[in-house]
Amino acid sequence: MPTTRTWLQAGGGTVVLALIVAAVVQAANSSATWVSNDPVGECGRTSGGQVVAAQNVLSAATGLETVDGTWDSQSEAATRAFQAYNGLPVDGCVDTSTWVTMRALAISLCDPDYSCQGPDHRIRYAAPGGARDAYLAENDCDWGSYVLPGVARSPVASNKVIALSRDAVTEIKCGG
Amino acid sequence: MVTTIDEPKIRPEWLLGGAVTLLGAIIIVVVTMVLGAGEDEPVVAPADATELTANTCAADLRQPHWVPDDVLKAVAECPAEISAGMGRTTAEDHLGTWITYTLDGAENAETFRGRPGAGWPEEEVRGGAFHPASAIVYVAYPGSEELSGKLSGDTVTVEWQDLTESGLEARVTRVDNNGFGPVRVEWTDDVGSYLLLATIGRTPTANAGPSVAELIRIADSVAAEDE
Numbered sequence: 001m002p003t004t005r006t007w008l009q010a011g012g013g014t015v016v017l018a019l020i021v022a023a024v025v026q027a028a029n030s031s032a033t034w035v036s037n038d039p040v041g042e043c044g045r046t047s048g049g050q051v052v053a054a055q056n057v058l059s060a061a062t063g064l065e066t067v068d069g070t071w072d073s074q075s076e077a078a079t080r081a082f083q084a085y086n087g088l089p090v091d092g093c094v095d096t097s098t099w100v101t102m103r104a105l106a107i108s109l110c111d112p113d114y115s116c117q118g119p120d121h122r123i124r125y126a127a128p129g130g131a132r133d134a135y136l137a138e139n140d141c142d143w144g145s146y147v148l149p150g151v152a153r154s155p156v157a158s159n160k161v162i163a164l165s166r167d168a169v170t171e172i173k174c175g176g
Numbered sequence: 177m178v179t180t181i182d183e184p185k186i187r188p189e190w191l192l193g194g195a196v197t198l199l200g201a202i203i204i205v206v207v208t209m210v211l212g213a214g215e216d217e218p219v220v221a222p223a224d225a226t227e228l229t230a231n232t233c234a235a236d237l238r239q240p241h242w243v244p245d246d247v248l249k250a251v252a253e254c255p256a257e258i259s260a261g262m263g264r265t266t267a268e269d270h271l272g273t274w275i276t277y278t279l280d281g282a283e284n285a286e287t288f289r290g291r292p293g294a295g296w297p298e299e300e301v302r303g304g305a306f307h308p309a310s311a312i313v314y315v316a317y318p319g320s321e322e323l324s325g326k327l328s329g330d331t332v333t334v335e336w337q338d339l340t341e342s343g344l345e346a347r348v349t350r351v352d353n354n355g356f357g358p359v360r361v362e363w364t365d366d367v368g369s370y371l372l373l374a375t376i377g378r379t380p381t382a383n384a385g386p387s388v389a390e391l392i393r394i395a396d397s398v399a400a401e402d403e
Binding site for chain 2: 084088096110122
């Protein structure tokens, strides 16, 4: 007959194991959001957090001037230019291969040992008038877009981290 | 018989002509010197790439000693500048230091004209005529011992390559879109961890950006000459 101490040890071990599994799954999902996002553009979503993320990257890559979470002809032209330069099929659709290419451009601002709060990744392009940057945030639950003032347009606020995987333009809140 | 020899006379018109000629010559020399002084000295790649960041906040940073000949200038950003540029207060003690090397040459220059949209003919866009400037981004994280999270995806390849001069090993991550796309080279040493990022770009006439071999050589030059 197991003693109370044995039951406690077994229960504690199970809880620790469950926490480890949850952490691994969450980490895997976190990095996967960039390779398993829905298509954005005429082929998929035309509004929401994923559109904000794509537009944010395109603002740095091509000079797209408006990040408002609503897909338009400028966003599509910018996508086509991004795809052509990166050797992707040019169809104006931010599909999986385009998402993966965008993700590879994001560089951690903080040293990889350390977990920064808020915007912690940046995509930087040199440009004649000065560099163009896009900021992103990797959180436990999702990635987020942090759009610079001058580029962000309502309903996208420039001082908020916008959840990437939400249908609407909403500030990221992990665990909520 | 008396012979009279006239002494040669300097005729006034000769004097005038000589003066005008002399004045013209002086004007030509002066104008040439003034115009010559206004021309820029040809920019050449420095023998050691660290000269590109001399007198910047990154001057004492462990950084590349070699960059491709196309690189003629670099912009350094240190944690305080990065934090300020974001427009949001961020702890600076864990931020990396960035050096952006821009590449010279027509194929590496930005070709955007106006904002994306109707003014960008689709066929030209499709051919790669509208593209950003090529650059190599180098980031150093002093004190760090880890690399960034490993990327995944159907078009992503990850392999380790030896840095022969420094005796280190670098992780090379490519998003291989038919030979084009982003390339990340990451490694660590006894001082910190490092990242190089560039895009092998497709333009109508040639590839833009550095080759993978050049990125490896840049990485190898960071530690090789500091040890």
